[in-house]
Amino acid sequence: MNIILSISAKRLALGLATLLTISLIVFFSVELLPGDLAEAVLGQGATPEAVAALRHELGLDRPAAARYVAWVVDLLHGDLGRSLATGRSVVELVADRLGNTVVLALAAAAIAMPIGIGLGILSTVYRGRVFDRVASTASLAGISFPEFFTAYMLVAIFAVKLGWLPAVALVGSGENWMQRIALLTLPALTLALAVIAYVLRMTRAALVGVMAAPYIEMAYLKGVPPVSIVIRHALPNALSPIINVVILNLAYLVVGVVVVEVVFVYPGLGQLLVDSVSKRDIPVVQACCIIFAATYVLLNLLADILSILSNPRLKRPRQQV
Amino acid sequence: MHDTFTIDRRGLLLGAGTLALASSLPLKARAQSPRKGGTLRIGMADFSTSETLDPTLMDSQFQQNLHWQLRNNLIEVGPGGVLIPELAESWKGSKDAKTWTFSLRKGVTFHNGKPFTADDVIYSFNLHLKEGSKSQARPLLAQVASMKADGPNTVIFDLKDANVGFPAITSAVGLYIVPNGETDFDKGVGTGGYILEHFQPGVKSVVRRNPNYWKADRAHFDTVEMICMKDATARANALLTGQIDAYNSVDAKTVSLLQRSNAIRINRVKSKAHFAFPMMVDQGPFTSNDVRLAMKLAIDREDIVKRILNGFGSVGNDHPLSPAYQMYSADVPQRSYDPDRAKFHLKKAGVSDLKVQLHVSDTPFTGATDAAVLYKAHAAKAGITIDVVKEPEDGYWSSVWSKKPFCATRWSGRVNEDVIFSLVYTADGIKAGWNETRLNDDRVNRLVEEARREFDTEKRRALYAELQRIVHDDGGSNIFAFSDFIDAVSSKVTHGELSGEYMLDGSRAAERWWFA
Numbered sequence: 001m002n003i004i005l006s007i008s009a010k011r012l013a014l015g016l017a018t019l020l021t022i023s024l025i026v027f028f029s030v031e032l033l034p035g036d037l038a039e040a041v042l043g044q045g046a047t048p049e050a051v052a053a054l055r056h057e058l059g060l061d062r063p064a065a066a067r068y069v070a071w072v073v074d075l076l077h078g079d080l081g082r083s084l085a086t087g088r089s090v091v092e093l094v095a096d097r098l099g100n101t102v103v104l105a106l107a108a109a110a111i112a113m114p115i116g117i118g119l120g121i122l123s124t125v126y127r128g129r130v131f132d133r134v135a136s137t138a139s140l141a142g143i144s145f146p147e148f149f150t151a152y153m154l155v156a157i158f159a160v161k162l163g164w165l166p167a168v169a170l171v172g173s174g175e176n177w178m179q180r181i182a183l184l185t186l187p188a189l190t191l192a193l194a195v196i197a198y199v200l201r202m203t204r205a206a207l208v209g210v211m212a213a214p215y216i217e218m219a220y221l222k223g224v225p226p227v228s229i230v231i232r233h234a235l236p237n238a239l240s241p242i243i244n245v246v247i248l249n250l251a252y253l254v255v256g257v258v259v260v261e262v263v264f265v266y267p268g269l270g271q272l273l274v275d276s277v278s279k280r281d282i283p284v285v286q287a288c289c290i291i292f293a294a295t296y297v298l299l300n301l302l303a304d305i306l307s308i309l310s311n312p313r314l315k316r317p318r319q320q321v
Numbered sequence: 322m323h324d325t326f327t328i329d330r331r332g333l334l335l336g337a338g339t340l341a342l343a344s345s346l347p348l349k350a351r352a353q354s355p356r357k358g359g360t361l362r363i364g365m366a367d368f369s370t371s372e373t374l375d376p377t378l379m380d381s382q383f384q385q386n387l388h389w390q391l392r393n394n395l396i397e398v399g400p401g402g403v404l405i406p407e408l409a410e411s412w413k414g415s416k417d418a419k420t421w422t423f424s425l426r427k428g429v430t431f432h433n434g435k436p437f438t439a440d441d442v443i444y445s446f447n448l449h450l451k452e453g454s455k456s457q458a459r460p461l462l463a464q465v466a467s468m469k470a471d472g473p474n475t476v477i478f479d480l481k482d483a484n485v486g487f488p489a490i491t492s493a494v495g496l497y498i499v500p501n502g503e504t505d506f507d508k509g510v511g512t513g514g515y516i517l518e519h520f521q522p523g524v525k526s527v528v529r530r531n532p533n534y535w536k537a538d539r540a541h542f543d544t545v546e547m548i549c550m551k552d553a554t555a556r557a558n559a560l561l562t563g564q565i566d567a568y569n570s571v572d573a574k575t576v577s578l579l580q581r582s583n584a585i586r587i588n589r590v591k592s593k594a595h596f597a598f599p600m601m602v603d604q605g606p607f608t609s610n611d612v613r614l615a616m617k618l619a620i621d622r623e624d625i626v627k628r629i630l631n632g633f634g635s636v637g638n639d640h641p642l643s644p645a646y647q648m649y650s651a652d653v654p655q656r657s658y659d660p661d662r663a664k665f666h667l668k669k670a671g672v673s674d675l676k677v678q679l680h681v682s683d684t685p686f687t688g689a690t691d692a693a694v695l696y697k698a699h700a701a702k703a704g705i706t707i708d709v710v711k712e713p714e715d716g717y718w719s720s721v722w723s724k725k726p727f728c729a730t731r732w733s734g735r736v737n738e739d740v741i742f743s744l745v746y747t748a749d750g751i752k753a754g755w756n757e758t759r760l761n762d763d764r765v766n767r768l769v770e771e772a773r774r775e776f777d778t779e780k781r782r783a784l785y786a787e788l789q790r791i792v793h794d795d796g797g798s799n800i801f802a803f804s805d806f807i808d809a810v811s812s813k814v815t816h817g818e819l820s821g822e823y824m825l826d827g828s829r830a831a832e833r834w835w836f837a
Contacts, residue, residue, distance in 0.1 A: 033715070033716060034713065034715075034716035034719065034720040035715070035716035035719040035720055037371075039716070039718070039719035040371075040715065040716070040719070048754055050454070050455045050456070050457075050459070053453040053454070053455055054455045057453075083371070085369075085370070085371030085372075085373075086370075086371055086372070086373050086522060087373070093370075096521070152554060155558050159558060159562050160558060160561050160562060163562065166562065166564055167555070167558035167559050167561070167562040167564060168550070168555050168558065168559045168564055170525075170548060170559075170564060172524075172525075173546075262551055262552050262555070263552055263554070263555055264555065265364075265548065265549070265550045265551075265552065265555050265559070267521070267523075267524040267525075271370075271523070272370055272523065275369060275370040275371070275523050276370060276371075277715075278369075278714075278715045279369060279370070279371045281370075281371055284370075
């Protein structure tokens with residue numbers, strides 16, 4: 001256990017360093033874009049004096065380095081600052097959006113993970129048979145279709161044609177649980193379809209790798225039925241890569257949903273990030289990026305720890321990691 | 322002027338041939354008298370997460386609509402550009418058109434119970450005028466020398482120079498009346514037909530009917546929700562499935578698909594909005610008027626209206642007035658595609674092999690890049706080589722427009738002729754940073770001022786006709802198209818004649834529409 005703790009501590013420290021680097025990159029890339037918030041907010045009607053006035057009011061006339069340092073210092077005090085554009089607190093802006101994004105990601109995961117892993121196991125059991133080939137082809141198609149295409153197809157069929165589900169996910173109007181689930185179904189299904197394919201293929205690959213091992217052959221020779229060979233004998237040893245793919249896809253569900261949010265008008269964090277970049281609202285951009293980066297770093301860490309826990313050999317490494 | 326046509330099974334109208342007839346029908350006659358109730362949900366295409374309810378910071382379509390749900394101006398613009406008294410009951414100018422006296426409506430209260438008085442008007446206007454203001458309305462009000470209250474119900478504006486068109490300016494976007502001393506604008510306090518319930522920038526707004534609204538025959542819905550929907554397909558799907566009741570900025574390409582549904586009506590209104598490729602008259606080859614004329618003759622306007630606007634617009638004539646303005650002159654000859662005459666003017670200018678760079682992105686208007694490529698093909702027949710330079714979408718207004726000598730632009734039109742001419746075509750316009758062609762013509766500067774002093778409508782008409790001719794002949798604006806506003810509306814929604822000031826009935830759908 002001590003080894004796991006020390007690995008985690010090191011990873012956390014590395015993660016924090018990564019986050020700082022990311023914030024640095026993000027801040028100065030936004031600086032490099034043409035125009036600043038003053039011009040972006042005032043738009044076509046910006047007179048030079050109005051731009052200057054707004055720039056001064058927002059402190060944009062200070063050097064970039066000074067603004068970055070001030071931002072980091074505030075962050076270390078637990079203060080994400082205020083949006084340059086609206087003057088609202090960033091925490092307040094981000095909190096709702098983050099909640100929405102996480103709910104959608106969890107809904108998608110709840111659909112995708114059991115189906116993906118289940119199909120992966122079945123594909124291994126029926127390896128080389130019709131089921132395996134159909135699942136393999138379908139999952140390739142699932143990966144290949146761009147998300148907006150999947151989304152539009154689902155909307156065209158289930159919302160416009162059949163009228164079973166709402167076309168856009170207008171959450172937050174005091175709907176009850178049933179209504180909320182109905183609203184979330186199509187966006188969650190769109191995301192799930194992209195992810196199921198990955199999970200299926202990774203599960204299958206990991207299991208097939210283990211199936212070549214001598215002890216599996218032994219089980220076959222002893223006459224153990226194929227289903228229980230896969231589930232009882234192979235699966236525990238293939239868990240580590242499966243956990244990895246599940247968790248990395250979970251990170252993707254949180255971070256990579258911009259397209260889905262646009263198509264389903266879902267007020268998530270990705271949309272906020274895109275809008276804020278186009279307005280050059282750096283505090284909000286920074287906050288969103290840090291949240292996204294932290295999601296990846298933490299989930300990666302979690303994946304590593306779970307891999308170790310699921311693999312007894314890694315608990316006693318020959319040398320320190 | 323405002324062709325409003327509806328396409329549904331019960332509808333009145335049936336195609337372009339009957340447009341003229343439709344516009345002459347009193348549309349109110351077919352509509353029942355307004356009924357109260359219901360929740361109107363509008364999908365808004367144009368919004369930003371950075372929005373506030375500060376009147377000096379604007380202005381997306383979302384903001385305009387929300388402001389006019391919550392607040393009023395002194396004057397409202399109705400269908401046909403007619404000025405309707407709003408918080409001002411009447412107004413009167415002095416003989417020299419330099420002093421304007423507005424009589425304010427009595428018995429109006431703000432949402433917070435505070436009675437509306439002259440102080441509120443002065444405070445609201447000063448928000449834009451005060452030092453360091455970021456308001457886009459500031460150049461419009463620069464002509465105001467002083468404002469004073471004469472009792473609680475009268476406001477007197479003293480102007481630096483005469484301006485017959487001054488009252489119309491008070492109807493402008495941004496000049497909403499807020500309570501005297503208000504600083505927390507996000508509470509949305511105003512005198513309008515709805516009270517703010519919820520506002521999350523970039524996501525949605527919810528307002529409910531103001532039970533004490535001073536306009537008895539307006540604001541019919543119990544609640545109005547506006548939902549930010551950037552994706553055009555999402556807006557269409559939401560309307561088709563009944564999740565919203567209306568949306569703006571309908572993609573011209575999908576209109577014919579939407580028209581197949583009986584549950585949807587397409588509202589198409591002629592507007593003042595125009596698309597152009599402005600040339601800076603003080604830069605490069607464009608200093609020669611012959612080169613400018615060649616460039617204007619080398620564009621096939623019909624083709625652009627057909628292909629880029631899908632027919633939902635009309636050709637422009639290189640000056641900013643459309644028939645939606647009262648002072649539009651039909652006497653200025655329509656310029657059309659003529660590569661041979663373009664060649665003739667190039668020869669006259671002594672330019673044999675004209676090469677120009679046209680800087681575009683789709684920020685000014687959807688299809689701007691395609692329009693530029695089309696123009697390139699048209700111009701090639703006149704021996705002009707246009708090099709289309711694709712610029713980034715964001716940052717366009719700050720780093721391309723008014724910086725590059727030849728680019729794409731869009732104007733949504735202004736309250737009256739004076740504002741659009743003085744803002745964009747005069748020496749003052751250069752100072753304010755709006756004059757994209759840098760046209761500095763003494764006749765134009767003089768005519769704009771003369772027209773401001775002229776009370777006589779016929780004489781003003783002559784002055785503005787002259788202005789339109791000069792800008793058409795000598796200006797740097799290649800104004801090739803006026804676009805129509807296209808909104809899609811559920812057939813459950815009813816309304817009177819539509820205004821073409823902005824989309825969604827002049828951004829006042831919430832106040833003017835009702836459920837049938």
